[in-house]
Amino acid sequence: MKRVVVVGAGFGGLAAARALRERGPKEMDILLISPKPELLYYPGLIWIPTRLRSPDDLRIPLGRFLDKYRIRHIPETVTGLKDQGRTVLTDKGQYVNDALLIATGSASLRKLPGIEHSRSICQGIADAVDIRDRIAAMTSGTIALGFAGNPQESSAVRGGPVFELLFGLDTWLRKTGRRDRIALTFFSPAAEPGNRLGPKAVKNLLAEMARRNIPTHLGSRLQAFSAEGVSTEGEKFPADLIVFTPGLRGPEWLSETGLPLSPGGFIRAERTCQVEGWPGTFVAGDCGSYPGPDWMPKQGHSADLQAETAAGNILDFLKGRKGIRTFRVELVCVVDSFDSGTLVYRTPTRNVLLQNPLFHHAKAYFERRYLARYR
Missing domain, CATH: 3.50.50.60 (FAD/NAD(P)-binding domain)
Known part of the structure; x- marks a missing residue:
């Protein structure tokens, strides 16, 4: 029986785990490693200071999702790798795999003097509540x-x-x-x-x-x-x-793994989402550095696209084939303003900007639809 380890319970990790179960063999063992069986919906943090959302609206327990897709959750924190990715090290143990997806997100450059006097809307629930x-x-x-x-x-x-x-x-x-x-x-x-x-x-x-x-x-x-x-x-x-x-910046735990890293500390990956020179080890989301235009976004939508690509190529790898799928490069976001919004869409050939009050409601609708798959 093949085992795939997915590290990270954010957008990329969950999308990949779901795609692996839907497309892969029924007997495949999928392990999801993250500190908690919980998804934090980061895009909704902007609405906490204006009380359009509460913290509990954005913290999604993953128990039902994990049971539905037969994914084993390991409540641990990844600390390193060995055997060129075939063994994942955590703060409590180690896990051998036939293929690995890394989707642990990014960290922040918090070196500015006096940074403790600031709060970040992208940091998490605690900062958003303090701002509120x-x-x-x-x-x-x-x-x-x-x-x-x-x-x-x-x-x-x-x-x-x-x-x-x-x-x-x-x-x-x-x-x-x-x-x-x-x-x-x-x-x-x-x-x-x-x-x-x-x-x-x-x-x-x-x-x-x-x-x-x-x-x-x-x-x-x-x-x-x-x-x-x-x-x-x-x-x-x-x-x-x-x-x-x-x-x-790239997560701190990557520095001692031997993984190929970009100048900013992110994992160097091919357009197939395979880590450069590491067969069977893939990356999705913010922790990766990918070929493409310099405006390529680090956002949940991109993580989903990369996760779908990585999942397909992982399944090919497990069959002894080189995966050749590549992800679509595009930026899609709604810049919300509480009761209106501006849609921004960008690809290598197009850049669209549209403003309409309906986009605020579209953003909220997307949130409900997106989170429904994990509730």
């Missing part, structure tokens, strides 16, 4: 929202949720009659923040900030955060609350 509670306690002041990238890896940036929270807070504060007392400001070391969404999107985003009376601080390297505000190479500006999403 601190805003609720504000009677006046300034909220500074921003993001940065990884200088060593152009794709290792996550700015979309920051734009969404920025515009969502503006809308919500106006609806609740507090916007005149709470100022919003946006900052980024990039001169054109959001350029991975395409030239149209950058122009649209900056115009929207101007329309909403949101000052910007762009193109100057960040130096430090403090309880008083933000310092860059060019200026200092005050903030009572700093919401900042740093650039991404």
Whole structure:
């Protein structure tokens, strides 16, 4: 009986495990290794500060999903690999496999002096709740929202949720009659923040900030955060609350595995999602570095596409064949603003930007449909 180990219970890991069970032989043993049998729906974190979502809405227990697809969950944390991926090491044991999929996500570059004075909407439930509670306690002041990238890896940036929270807070504060007392400001070391969404999107985003009376601080390297505000190479500006999403980096546990890593610490993979030079070892989602355009996104949709590709190629590998499937490169997102949204779609040949209140409802509908498969 063949055994496939999947490491990570996020978008990529769960999509791959499901695809393996649906397409693979019934007797195949599928092990899913993650600290908890739980999915955290990260895209919904933007709605916690404005109370459109609660933490329990976004934490999905996986017991029914695991039973339905006959997937064995191992509640452990991966710490390393040996035998070129054929053995996975955890904090409690080791697991031999015939094929391996790594989908453990990314980590954050939290090296900026004073980073402890900021919160990130992409970090998890605790930060999102703290942002919510601190805003609720504000009677006046300034909220500074921003993001940065990884200088060593152009794709290792996550700015979309920051734009969404920025515009969502503006809308919500106006609806609740507090916007005149709470100022919003946006900052980024990039001169054109959001350029991975395409030239149209950058122009649209900056115009929207101007329309909403949101000052910007762009193109100057960040130096430090403090309880008083933000310092860059060019200026200092005050903030009572700093919401900042740093650039991404590869997970720390990868560094001693011998896996081929990119400059940013991500696993180098082929377009087939196989790790370079490691037959039978595949990667999906944010922890991978893939061939393609520099705007290739790190987002849940991409992780799903990569997971489907990896699953098909894993099944070919187990049959003694070289998998040749490749994943589709595209960016699809809705930049939400609490009661409206802007659809951004990008491929190597197209870049579409559409704004409509219906896209807010479409984003919520997609969330319900997506999570239904794991509830």
